[in-house]
Amino acid sequence: MNGMLRRIADLIAAAWLIYGPEGKLGNLPWRPACIVAKRELAAYFATPVAYVFIVIFLVLSGALTFTLGGFFARGQADLMPFFGFIPWLFLFLVPALTMRLWAEERRQGTIELLLTLPMPQWQAVLGKYLAAWAFCGIALALTFPIWITVNVLGEPDNGVIVSGYVGCFLVAGAYLSVGAALSALTKNQVIAFVLAVAICFIFAAAGSPVITEFLTKRLPVLAEVARGLSVADRFGGFTRGVIALRDLVFFGSFIGFWLFVNAVVLDLRKAD
């Protein structure tokens, strides 16, 4: 059964690569990155990784929203409890996704193949990252029943919900970029996972009252910096329905920075 599914997924992937909308990509300079991303994304679904990740993500996000989040008890037609848990779920699930990103290529030796194809190295980095991000996007999109539920039960502000989803997607992107860079740094998947969780946690917790109060008392300068770098703080704006340009710039530069680190580290350590 598993073999059948895999075979079908593979056939689709092959057909996609041969007959897919390549023409539309034209000769865009990032065409190789798109091809790498397509292959990666197909690979997620050819292995159990995708299904396990999605099922666990959906079960946990749903369960947390309805139990701890008090979705019904609140009596409000919005997705605040849902969005409140997503960043914390991603904190563990995203590093689980990224820990194998480069480690697996090294283990199989395919890194040697991938990086000797005629494309700049950043395209491979970007392609693998985009695939992981698109995968998180798919997982997020599959939480749509909760959106339907809230619309059936009441009249929520769907604009706020959309901006909340955009925020979730950006948080996933930020964590992914951290995890991908750390996966390039070490061959050991456990180390990559633990480091990624730790570093993502720092960025998630930086703006929390505990940290900022502590810093305001001791090092007021750092308190501002911590708040500025906090992923959770930025995300808060999105859940209230505010998509601010400076927050988009923050996520853009955050992701860009870690992708750059990824490319540099990969260049230094690819031979290990």
Add this chain to the structure above:
Amino acid sequence: MAALIEIEKLTKRFGGFTAVDEVSFSVNRGEVLGFLGPNGAGKSTTMRMLAGFMPPTAGTARICGADVVENPVEAKRSLGFLPEGAPTYPEMSVTGFLAFTGSVRGFRGSELSDRVALAMAQTQLEGVRLQPIETLSKGFKRRVGLAQALLHDPPVLVLDEPTDGLDPNQKHEVRELIRRMAPTKAIVISTHILEEVDAVCTRAIIIARGTVIVDKPPRELETEGRTLEEVFRRLTLGPAKESA
């Protein structure tokens, strides 16, 4: 006309250990260079640097005039590379995998499918075209790696142990293939199998402890000692015993 592969004083150090020490050679169109040496002599490291995977500590390598460090994309475009162990993505089908490498190389549409079909025909992979690579035998996997290197009909081929794990018939096929392609390409193959050098190579380089110790046609090598194997043993073991 300049040689298709030019290597000048290529050096790779890992910490204090020098894996490849000022290796220089060039390969012209029509030449098949057999790259020989004991395990750990620096064969794969040299090939990795030539393929642009590993940056050299010093020295340069050029493929069709393009420097692998300064102009890597251009150099890689003219290169077909079979890395050590013929790595492939196990979950992909043979067709999917070849289509992937082909489309990164810029082929699309009917040209892509023609090239994939031709590469599979050259390496006798048609029978397993839709099978996931992980279900294939070692010999098939190696041929998938070889097909990937041939797909774009590159002027330069760098093959790290192309016949490792193949049965005698398959070895024969691969050698025939290399011989057929030889007149139009510059080919470097690394191998442990000395008879292979006799069978397909026009030139042999023996490398030991990171340096080139012999660079001659195989026939000339044989006249010096008795068999190629004896020559190999004398050259690669001899100096080590003296220094020990």
